[in-house]
Amino acid sequence: MIRGYVALGILLTCLSACRASADVCDRQRSVPRSECAALRAFYESTDGPGWKDQRGWLTTEQVCDWHGVVCTSGHVTAISLNYNELTGSLPAQIGDLPELHTLSGYFNHLAGPLPPELAEASHLQRVILHDNLLEGSLPPEWGGLTELEQIDLGNNQLSGPIPESWGGMQSLLELRLERNQLSGLLPPSFGQLTQLQGLMLDNNPLEGTVPQEWGSLNNLRMFSLYGTQVSGPLPAALEDVPASGYDRLRLGGR
Numbered sequence: 001m002i003r004g005y006v007a008l009g010i011l012l013t014c015l016s017a018c019r020a021s022a023d024v025c026d027r028q029r030s031v032p033r034s035e036c037a038a039l040r041a042f043y044e045s046t047d048g049p050g051w052k053d054q055r056g057w058l059t060t061e062q063v064c065d066w067h068g069v070v071c072t073s074g075h076v077t078a079i080s081l082n083y084n085e086l087t088g089s090l091p092a093q094i095g096d097l098p099e100l101h102t103l104s105g106y107f108n109h110l111a112g113p114l115p116p117e118l119a120e121a122s123h124l125q126r127v128i129l130h131d132n133l134l135e136g137s138l139p140p141e142w143g144g145l146t147e148l149e150q151i152d153l154g155n156n157q158l159s160g161p162i163p164e165s166w167g168g169m170q171s172l173l174e175l176r177l178e179r180n181q182l183s184g185l186l187p188p189s190f191g192q193l194t195q196l197q198g199l200m201l202d203n204n205p206l207e208g209t210v211p212q213e214w215g216s217l218n219n220l221r222m223f224s225l226y227g228t229q230v231s232g233p234l235p236a237a238l239e240d241v242p243a244s245g246y247d248r249l250r251l252g253g254r
């Protein structure tokens with residue numbers, strides 16, 4: 001009997017907390033309700049109660065004062081929760097933040113797949129999620145994010161091919177995918193990324209050769225395929241591009 005009362009108490013506490021969080025989104029006027037609901041889904045999906053710092057989340061009506069949330073002109077424009085003990089996965093509802101410019105959550109414990117729905121945040125400029133436990137494939141849908149300037153997904157557990165569609169990210173300045181499990185051939189479409197300044201693909205089981213189309217990447221300042229199975233000659237434009245500010249280009253682990 002006592003055990004039953006304890007279980008009932010826990011259930012009522014959980015229901016009360018869920019109702020309170022829903023009420024916050026009903027009462028607040030900082031951002032559209034759909035954006036508050038997307039933040040709530042993010043909090044719940046990444047174990048918000050276990051975060052190192054969760055100030056304000058679902059407890060105050062000033063959504064734009066929640067830790068790591070930035071708003072501009074009444075919309076959520078950034079989520080920055082680095083080194084914050086996030087676990088779980090990124091929810092599909094993150095696509096309900098249409099004005100999101102920055103999603104940053106590096107050095108956490110995020111797992112699961114990258115949500116294709118993030119492509120609905122059409123003004124996205126930065127995705128920085130390196131040093132997590134993310135897995136699954138790179139979403140082809142992200143190729144439509146034409147304002148995206150920086151993607152850093154290094155040191156995760158992502159697998160499968162690099163989507164050909166990512167050649168459509170024509171504002172991209174930096175793409176870091178090193179230390180994952182990405183495989184297959186390098187996409188020729190990356191030759192369209194003529195603004196690209198950094199391309200780090202090292203330590204992935206990629207194979208084949210460097211497409212000659214990549215010879216148009218004249219703005220590259222950093223480029224590495226170290227620790228891959230890519231072989232063959234480089235396009236002339238890439239021959240002298242270093243893997244960092246100090247190291248020479250390393251190709252195929254040699």
